[in-house]
Amino acid sequence: xxxxxxxxxxxxxxxxxxxxxxxxxxxxxxxxxxxxxxxxxxxxxxxxxxxxxxxxxxxxxxxxxxxxxxxxxxxxxxxxxxxxxxxxxxxxxxxxxxxxxxxxxxxxxxxxxxxxxxxxxxxxxxxxxxxxxxxxxxxxxxxxxxxxxxxxxxxxxxxxxxxxxxxxxxxxxxxxxxxxxxxxxxxxxxxxxxxxxxxxxxxxxxx
Numbered sequence: 001x002x003x004x005x006x007x008x009x010x011x012x013x014x015x016x017x018x019x020x021x022x023x024x025x026x027x028x029x030x031x032x033x034x035x036x037x038x039x040x041x042x043x044x045x046x047x048x049x050x051x052x053x054x055x056x057x058x059x060x061x062x063x064x065x066x067x068x069x070x071x072x073x074x075x076x077x078x079x080x081x082x083x084x085x086x087x088x089x090x091x092x093x094x095x096x097x098x099x100x101x102x103x104x105x106x107x108x109x110x111x112x113x114x115x116x117x118x119x120x121x122x123x124x125x126x127x128x129x130x131x132x133x134x135x136x137x138x139x140x141x142x143x144x145x146x147x148x149x150x151x152x153x154x155x156x157x158x159x160x161x162x163x164x165x166x167x168x169x170x171x172x173x174x175x176x177x178x179x180x181x182x183x184x185x186x187x188x189x190x191x192x193x194x195x196x197x198x199x200x201x202x203x204x205x206x207x
Contacts, residue, residue, distance in 0.1 A: 025117035057133035078105040095206040114179040
């Protein structure tokens with residue numbers, strides 16, 4: 001007879017599955033992250049996994065969505081804090097005096113991304129592996145709601161400055177991928193190097 005889990009136990013199992021999925025994706029990538037290893041790490045029977053997720057890919061997608069929401073929330077709260085601290089009018093936002101604040105905000109968002117499975121799923125092949133196994137309704141909702149990091153505000157700023165929005169998104173992705181060369185850049189210089197590059201982008205947006 002299958003074990004009956006309490007609501008608290010279900011929450012704990014889901015949380016543990018997400019934690020281990022995040023770790024495994026970064027260690028081994030999407031393809032080599034397996035249900036067998038996930039359940040072994042979490043300490044649950046394999047059959048129990050399917051009580052919570054119909055597939056490995058659905059779990060990986062769920063984990064990625066959590067981090068995506070975390071980054072978006074961080075960016076949104078950060079922007080509103082800058083607006084509040086600078087006492088800006090919502091009708092005429094002017095970020096020209098906020099270069100350092102915006103730079104630090106983006107830098108921290110990039111660090112969240114780099115230290116999570118999101119950096120793995122920025123690889124088109126890895127993302128395709130996950131999306132190929134999602135139910136149609138989940139895939140449709142994802143396509144309707146998908147947005148890049150900080151897309152809202154930065155897209156608007158880019159358009160005002162006649163900058164190519166796709167190129168801007170590409171620049172942010174280059175920064176994230178550059179984070180994978182931390183050892184080559186030098187661990188002690190990596191964060192300062194990223195800050196210089198990000199500040200250059202911000203200056204083009206608001207300077």
